[in-house]
Amino acid sequence: MSFITRTAVFALLALLAAGPGKAAETSSNVPATLDRIMTALRSTRHVQARYIEHRYLHALRTPIETRGALHFDAPDHLEKASDPDSRGSAERLTIDGDRLTIDRGGNAPPIVLSLHEHPEIGVLVDSIRMTLSGDEAALRQNFDVTASGTVGEWQLALQPRGNQTLLQWMRISGFGARITAIDSQDTEGDRSDMSIVEQSR
């Protein structure tokens, strides 16, 4: 399952979150609530950021590290472009509406998926969009959500409710309207940690 997709999307979400967070920053020691976090995230329209991701797969003895750029345009355009690896190959993951495209460059045709046909990914993407749009009710409908920390350093823990998902859990960390990390684990036990540094908005 695409926990890569998921992470990408959350990363983007993070970038969004990186929106104007003045209010939050001025009172950074206020306890975080879902409502407060959502309100902060809602204001962001465009995000550009760098990420570093470590993936721990049970098939491998060592983690895989990738770096790249994240990009978001409201309401539903998300992009995750990896830097060229040691062999010079890079890839670009794009989510537009219902369509998820993975372009790995070279001669290979891009992989195109409909999120409707892959509900395990679709639920995830939908939920992220709900988060981005600050739709707290819809987010609660799909996840058990727990907010902790302060507005200056918050954490969201998400647990999917439906069984049509490969996601076990996800933790999003941030401050104000910025997301700094997305950690997750899939139902096969593979984990991903991603840290995010925003560049512009």
Add this chain to the structure above:
Amino acid sequence: MNPRLVAILVWLTVVVASCLCITRLHIDTDMAAFLPRAASPAQRVLVDQFRDGIVSRLVLIAIEGAPDKRTTAISKRLAERLRGNEDFVTIENGDKSGFDRDRDFLWSNRYLLSDQIDPARFTQAGLRAALERDLADLGSAAGFLVKRTLADDPTGEMLHLIGQLRGGDDGPARTDGVWVSPDGQRALMLVRLRAAGSDIDGAQRALETIRSAFDAVTSDTADRAARLVLTGPPVFAVAARDRIKSDATRLSVLASGLVAGALLAVYRSPRLLALAFVPVISGALVGIAAVGLVFRTVHGITLGFGATLIGEAVDYAVYLFTQTAPDSLVEPTLRRIWPTLRLGVLTSIFGFSAMLLSSFEGFAQLGLFTITGLAVAVCVTRWVLPVLIPAGFAGVRQSRTMMRLGTIASGGWRLRLGVLVLTAVAATSLAFGKGPFWAADLTSLSPVPAAEQQLDQSLRRDMRAPDAAHLVVIRGAEQEAVLRTAERMTALLGPLVQQGALAGFDSPSRYLPSVAAQHARQAALPDAAALRTDLDAALQDLPFQPGLFAPFVDAVGKARSGPIVSRAALNGTSLSLRLDSLLSHRSDGWVAILSLRGVTAPGAIAAAIAGAQDAVLVDLKAESDRLLGVYLQEGVSLASFGAMAIFLLLAVSLRSVRRLLSVTAPLAASVVVTLAVLRLGGNPLSIFNLFGMLLVVAIGSNYCLFLDRQRGDPAGLPRVLASLLLANGCTVAGFGVLALSQTPVLHDLGMPVAVGTLMSLMFATIIMSPAHPSTPSNATSS
């Protein structure tokens, strides 16, 4: 025995025998009869595809008119309801519910199906390359595609097979997991009927099933606004049959009514009217029986159209009745007009004999029907009618109308210049007319109205249905042989896809590889010990967990010694249907078809496969255009042949250049003028128009011959003219009614004949007008 009695006995025997024949006749409405007997293999493929190929069973369904959320819901309910119905092979509306079986089949047979399997793939180097690629894939966003199958399938055979299956195309747009048009207004479904394209009853039943299922799933008031749109070859076939049936009945009744009305108005005698139909009906019965004996079936169009065509035979009785003066007897009149009548019938038969040679079976049937019918009708007129005519028959009186006709006609010569000018203008407009002269598209022959063709194309665009415009067709004696050739072609086409000569292709060997290929793949798989050794060596320095690939070693071992894939293994999968469409057994052997997508360099593909004896590249569009070209060429040469035959017959019979010219000039002029009329507004001519012109010459020549004979006897002219006018009135009525038909064949034949015969009569009257001082009265009966 009394010769009159003999005539009656022979007539009755033949007619009764024909009736017996007809009761056993199969009437066929397959429009493919109006496609030619295809000569080349490529054309045979085309016609086969048209008749019962996979495309001929496809029905496109659109659901529109309801709010979009509802159309997709209706689509789901409709699909649900239709699935499992035995009229349908597949019901697709975009959801992937049927894919599990396909995936299972591919997964458990991946080492036999994948064309990537060769010995090099399982060497240490081959495995190393595969594992390094896996590692890169795991690190990619597409890692989720690889992760689950990694341990069983590190060489990626399954992904390769699925990629081939999808052909890189994601299909139509989707909403709620259901296919929709790009604008989201229509929900789309694709249904494949079990009935072959030629089984119109089966198609009709299936379409009824779809309609009633749709009614059932939209019974909710909120869905009342939803409309069901059906298109595709089976829909067209059913509609065409209905149209032909109704046209044939309606038009025949209408034409007969008109003709009967005209005759009754002139003769004022129901008995004469009945007698006038005796030759026609006898001719029609024998004609149908003859077609049945020769072709085994009679096409609906032959019946509908031929019955009207034979309306020419009413003319014979009309000539006899009208040309018999009140004070004379039938028999002398008959003897007097017989030479002309005989020559007229022979002329028609010569003209129609060209149709007999046509490679359109439909036309050949029409030709045989007409020739037989006319011959029988003229014989009945000559030998049976005199017996049936009551003793007291006194011919039609010379009316004032007749005299007036004579007067008008005798002044006709003044219009000769007019005919010349009109013909010259018509010839000029033909020479410089706008637009293409001939309809260059095979759809011009199609019985499907243009509006329905457009709807079909728009739905196809919505579906992003691949236009199977290019095929590689392979023929052979055995299934194994055609599959092997298909594999050779697959190997040739692969690099061409890389080079961009085509976007992709589908081959039957993907679903059912040849036995030889499967054995070769099994032989390429290493035994467990060798595989483990090479795998361990290949895994050196890679971060995979030890023991991860044990399932892979097991799977290879099973594939190596297991059974190979047979046709039966595909049962229950949707791949089975794909295979059926690409691999079929015909009376003359096996045919495998590779369907190509997005061909940009057909030349390169043709060159690449040129070496294969048993494979040929078919460009369906070009082939169908070429086929039409062949028809047109054939049409032109047959029509010329018919005209030439008529000309020779007249030359031999008339034995006078002057008479020959005066008989043929009106015909030539009327053909030119009629063609110009048909071309008005830049309309292209169809091949059916061409055959129509042949009929104009055949029927018009009768008029010319009668007028020619009458030159020596100006006093009798009014009576002859009246008979010709009445005969022509019947012809114009009969064929004019055909012009009302929506079926192109009927319409395109009716129109030119109605116009052309009228012109022939007018021009003949004008050109042969006896009052012209320069016309010597030298006509002698020949």
